[in-house]
Structures are given as structure tokens and as C-alpha cells.
Amino acid sequence: MSFAEDWLSLRERFDRAARSPLLIDRLAQRQWSPDGITVVDLGAGTGQLMHHLAPRLPARQTWRLLDGDRSLLAAAAARTPPRPVAHVETLQADLAPADLGELCADADLVVTTAFLDLVSAAWLDRLARALARRRIPFYAALSVDGRQRWSPPDPLDEAIEAAFAADQRRDKGFGPALGVAAPDAAAAAFRGQGYEVLDARSDWHVDTAEQAMLQSCLAFQAEVARHVGVAGCRDWLARRTDQIEGGRASLVVGHRDLLALPRPTPS
DSSP, rough: OHHHHHHHHHHHHHHHSSSSSSHHHHHSOOOOOOTOOEEETOOTTTHHHHHHGGGGSSSSSSEEEEEEEEHHHHHHSOOOOOEEEEEEEEEEEOOSSSOOOTTTOOOEEEEEEEEEGSHHHHHHHHHHHHHHHTTOOEEEEEEEEEEEEEEEEOOTEEEEEEEEEEHTTSSOOSSSSOOGGGHHHHHHHTTTTEEEEEEEOOOOEOEEEEHHHHHHHHHHHHHHHHHHHTTHHHHHHHHHHHHHTTTEEEEEEEEEEEEEEEEOOOO
16 A cells, blocks of 8 residues: 555545535535436545545436546545446546646536645636536535644644645645645635635544544654754654653644535526
């Protein structure tokens, strides 16, 4: 199992618990074609969103999973698709320069998870324009929004969080990443194309018993803090590690889900 696949496997349970049921219910209430729908998943990874979302949609479905990582797509293809998925396609694609209109041309719905914070404002604008030309609904789960709270609090938390938020703005191959600005940027981009936009919080709640997840989150943050030279980060890491191992630490990581629906055309 690759590092990326291992991380996706670890976070899957927390993603499932965090996704807003209100937005998914609204999506399920749309009038879908009785002949079935095609769902395109951008940055699909191992297909976790398909396994969560597909059983909650009433229509027969074909899913097209797009990702740049061949090993993740292989893992997705190896999983038994949930009902009512009739067919699953996997396509390795570099989504940064891709013609988004072409990739999504036959889609009835485009979805993604934990992806918008990696892309640039220009890329997101291209996506919104491409989907608006075909009036395709868009659902994006679990974009980070900058809210984070360790318990118990530590005097160095604020500096660590600031360093981590700054690191999330690095270019991830799509241009300067939106990072924690992604939820607001996505809402603005789709509203600008005439969509009705709904959003809801979808926070991770990682309690004291979830030591593997806590350690992984801690390791990511500590590595960034070391890289940018946050003073005292080694001591912070030691304190947090001791708290996690002693069952005294928990973490909330803020995310937001977004649902963008094309408005009805005037009669």
C-alpha cells in the first residue's frame, strides 16, 4: 500500500462521518433521469466518495473516476462498487492542464473530495465555467477552511496552525493553491456562473481513542513547522505526542462541503 493510499484509508471513516447529510439529501432530491446518470469524480483516489454517495442517489449510475495516481485508481478498481452503480470507469489524467469541458462533457454530476484546496483560483474558475456551459451540478466535500482546535490547548498552537495554513497555499501543480480559501472561492466562482450554492460544515472530530489519526495529523503539522522554522516546534511535538499516547488529546479539523446547482432556466 502506498503512503497516499494508506492515508486515504485512514481518513475514510472520518470523511464519512463528517460529510454533510443535508447537502447529500438535497442532491438526492433532484429529478434524475430514469435512464441513469453519469458521475465524474475529480481526484477520485480510491473511490471513497463513490462508496459513500452512490447508495444515497436514487438513479442508476455510471461513475468515471479521474486521478493522476495510477496506483490509487487500481485500488479503486479493485473495490466492489456499491449499488446502484452499474459501471465504473477509471482514467489516469493530469487534471491541471486538462480540458475540463471535455472530461465532463457527458456528466450529469461532477463531484470531488478534499481537492479544491489544492487547486488555484484560475483552475477553479475554469471548472465553474466548463460546468456552467452544460448546466452540470457540482458537489465538493471536505475542503479545509482553516479552523483547527487541539485539546488541550497549547501556547504554540497558533503559530503551528499559521505555518500549516501558509504551507497549504503552495503550488500543488495547479498554480498557487487556494488552501483554506477554497470554500469561499468555490462558492463565489459558482455563484458568479448563476448557480444556487449551498454549503455546510463537515468537520473531522478526532477523539482521544483515535491515536493513529491523531499521530498522522500531528506528523503532518510538525513536519511543516520544522520546515519553516517555527521556534519551539520540537517541544510542541513532544508535548502533543505525550498527550496522544496518554489518551489526553483530541482534535477538530474544520472542513466545508459545497453543493452548486444550476438554477432553472426561465420558461
